Amino acid sequence: MDSTASSMEWTLARRPLPLLQGFTPDHPPDYAEILRCTHCGLCLNQCPTFRVLGWEPDSPRGRIYLMRAVAEGRLELNPDFREHMEICLACRACQTACPATVQFGRLVEAARWQTRQTLPMAPGERLLRAIIFGLILARPAFLSLLSRGLWLYQAAGIQRIVRKTGWFRRLPAALRMMEEMLPDRIPAQGMAVGRVVPAMGEQRGRVALLAGCVMRTLLAPIQEATIRVLTRQGFEVVIPRGQVCCGALHVHAGERRQAQALARRNVAAFMREDAEAILVNAAGCGVAMKEYGELLSDDPQWADAARTFSAKVRDVTEFLDAVGPRPFPRRLSGRVVYQDPCHLAHGQGVRAQPRRLLRAIGLTVIELPDGDLCCGSAGIYNITHAEIANALLEEKVNQIRRIAPDRVVTANAGCMLQLAMGLRRAGITIPVQHVVELLDEAGVP
Template sequence: MAARPAAKGVPIALHETVPWRGFTSEDPPDYAEILRCTHCGMCLNQCPTFRVLGWEPDSPRGRIYLMRAVAEGRLEINPDFREHMEVCLACRACQTACPASVAFGRLVEAARWQVRQTLPMSLGERIARWVVFAGLLARPALLRLLTWGLWAYHTTGLRRLARRSGILGRLPAPLRTMEGMLPERIPFRTMPTGRVYPAVGERRGRVALLAGCVMRTLLAPIQEATIRVLTRQGFEVVVPAGQGCCGALHAHAGEREMARALARRNLAVFMREEVDAILVNAAGCGVAMKEYGEWLGRDPRWAAAARAFSTRVRDVTEFLDAAGLRPLPRRLAGKAVYQDPCHLAHGQGVRAQPRRLLQAVGLTVIDLPDGDVCCGSAGIYNVTHPEIAAALLAEKVQAVQRLAPQRVVTANAGCLLQLAMGLRQAGLALPVQHVVEVLDEAGA
């Protein structure tokens, strides 16, 4: 078969085959990046799905081999290819382990985008994707209405009745997981945008804060704690009006065009603000925002702004650690287990900073064995693949039981909800907190 002509910006394989033969010409996985994999296997034990399934195609090395086979025309994108790409948690632990620093996260997101373009979807899947990605996540008003409904479900006693009756056990596993992940307290008041919060005492700077999706609704108390900590630390905080979802979940699910549209929306809003940094307190959102420069790198209108934006994004723990905490009004005591969010540790290289902040308030920080292995949340992975997610969560819960801490701390919304669900189901009455909630408790 004659080779296709190379598309603009797509590299030619080193052995003179066209790298996107089985992919479309629009944003295929980077063939040069695929070729950088040396097949050494260092990633295998770090891959959660390989540890659970023990199947080579469900390891980073295996997935890269499948991508290469499609790129070289030896394999078509088919349902099996799709399943091997989608069963990946996109946790990026393989990137930390890889001696060649292969950017696997970008490869698997591009592969899912290719699947989205190539394979047909059932009517049910199309509806579900529209509801989640074009509806709830893209429209804060809809997510706010859903939160009010969940607040009513909790405050009227329906949740307690449903859990005691056993009716939840009859639901499909994804719905049981979604119900089980609901926080113990569901706020009625969601986080407002278009507000500026003045610094307390001598002003040290001005920052902008991403409101987010789940963070501004179900987990609005964490946003409130974040603002209190930042203002007490001397930073004026602006929460710009008009911002929306960061697009991380869309990119993970292969909805690349939606992700880019959301990125452009946020760029237009945040780049109007004169701030020292753009802060985020959800690790998956942080990775996405730090990669806006890559998402929009070929967009002549937005490329420069996206690169400038990404250089200003900081996780809130990263920012506070670099700024240094003011003297604390009180110190906390006890042992705290810290769970590394995948997209903070592997995606952003932020590991020591949250631990230093927890130690600064007086806590003894204990690391979980394999603490940087995914807990199974991974965006909506625990809903789409509940069995694998449950197996990963069980390992975390057992490790926490053995260590017997006074609290569990993390720095990402999904991890927090996942761990709280697992501990509650195991009968462990342990608080699960975000780092900023601990800092707020200490009056930081």
Template sequence: MTDTDKKDPKLSPTGNFSKQDAPPYEGSLQCMRCGFCLPTCPTFVLTGRERSSPRGRVALARAVAEEKLDFTEAVKEESFFCLDCRACTTACPSGVKAGEIMEICRDQAHQLKPGGHLSTGFRNFILQKMMPSPERMESAMLPSRLYQRLGIQWLVRHSQLLKLGPDWMAKAEGMMPKMDKPLRLQLPEITPAIGEKRGKVGFFLGCVMTLMYPEISRQTVRVLAHQGFEVVTPKQTKCCGAPHLTEGDRKTARDLALFNIDLFLDQDVEYIVTDCAGCGSALKEYEELLEGEADHHRLAQFRSKIRDISEFLAEVGLRTEALKEIKRSVTYHEPCHLCHAQGISQQPREVIRQIPGIELREMKESSWCCGSAATWGLKFTDESQQVLDRKLNNVKQTEADILVTGNPGCQLQLAWGVREAGMPQEVKHLIELLGEALPESDND
């Protein structure tokens, strides 16, 4: 029985929702319909449609809970059309969490309005068989590496082939970074601290980071070691569960969360650091996801240790004496799951400003979504392009050399967008910038 089932049905009715994982009714009651959230919501700005706004979505969820509305196709569509960017949560004076309510509605959609056998079977295979297994995910990436190494990618990109398929396919192909060997098996389980030791931290190596951006996470471990921290990277780490929450599979997300909590609490580390904003946000929300299903003290203990890398470095204080000068200008894009979901906005800027020689140029609307939002950017390619264009225009105005961010999904979308738009900016993770400023040798 879930915690939702145990709630008093009079106080927290589930109405026309399935009882299993129904969105919290009290959450939708908090909306006073003020409209402060409207200009911050990318899907409302794109469509001007009330039902595609945070206020409209919360009203839909409330109507389903109060049995004034069935869980209709429209409710299902809105739950998947929401980017879960959480910009509305930052803007809302009542603390309404429309993005999280819609995330839970996606699970409801799979319970109440499942797709066809083929699409459901494929989805379950990816979420339940592939993603929980690092080994299977690593094997699945081999064809992509061969595709690039054997020159097939070059041929495909220089032919008309991609124009024959759907838009999402051409975009997905264009977003693919250079695929190297996954990092998980290359990283030592223990990386010793360099210089005076300041502590011991666990490193949560996310799936997208190890598979698509291994060099960034290698730099994260290197930076942590140079900052005086012994780094423990458990090889058994599983997916954080963020893709499962995004796709409405809360059951598998809970299984993954329970596994990762046990794994990391056994490591005797003071902090658990991640360089992926999406992972950090999911890890920090294990408490809510597992409410009533795991020991409260263990959940609180795990939550208290999670830090984004920028948050961690700002908190412990960056050792800057060995950093080299980098004479470049940068602008910073705030990942939604860092600024809106975790409230981390100033810390990345503090770190950037401390790198000698770097000039930080603020862009307008730095916390406006980039239009990636996991698979949203592939499902809604036109809308995603419009959201991205607004971002790229703001980047352009800064004339900065480098566009810095802190989430792999944003980095994939922005790197692709910048290239397609013929813009000169390099797109980098904050930690790549910091890695460049470190001494060449790890013995220095």
């Protein structure tokens, strides 16, 4: 055999085979990425579910081993496989710990998509998914109507009655958790889209802002604070008409087709605007939007536009730190704990920027032990897997209690609601705020 033929055979032997024996050809977990895992175990202590359960199949390397077994035809896609994938928080802490930089987040999302395609679903779960992913999150008008109803629920005093009487304990567990997570004050009106807010002083640029789902309704005051911070910093802010949910929760839940449909609508809405950056103030949304290029990579009509879109996406703290903030007229004082949102720290690598901004306005930032460990929110995880989520939340609350900061600060809607709920349960009155709320406060002379 000549040297050329020998070299070719060696190359083919080294190349990972695209085995799909147990997966469908429609976006399976990347087999080459699966093979990059060396099973070293450095991810184990960083995995929230492994720390709580201590069970190898519920660790990153255990899940990767299961994916490989399916890809190689040694294991069938079955309800047990699905449960091990679903019980993952998809927090991506394992990616930070992994010396081989295995992209576990994309692997587990692809695995969930595979189970969604192939395994039967109970009628109740199918209905719940249709309501959450197909109606509430996919239709801004319906979400606004629901938010208005929740405002009335608070304003009319019904919430106070429900919580003081035995009615609350009679609610189904999922509804009880959702009710308990509601913010203390739901705004009467959500965030208005389709408008342009001019810059204050000398204009430094033009940015577009994601309205979001929970952020545009239940947490609309944070969106308005974000706009004020950006305009004071000299940026014209456009909130594009026609934008919808970013699709992050859909991707995490294996609803890939719906996520792609939402991504196309957002790419179309934002790319009509002449903006130097597309800003987001919710960490999970930011990861999803930065990965639109991958999500729509198999769509020749949208792939290039999606990659261009993703290249412009920045977390608002990442953007402000990069451009250099103008001096803030007011200095704040006090000790704050900054809780790293998983999808900001592990998914986007944004850690130092929020801390620098907090210190720039005079605050002392105190670190939590294992501060970047997930708080248990993880999209709707605290509803679907409440026992594990509560165990993670209790650990976080105990750490906050020991440190006793003046405020708890984070940069993600789900983390805010989860931490506020945990502190309320523990009888701790420390406020939980978004980074931009403090920057807004420091922007007022």
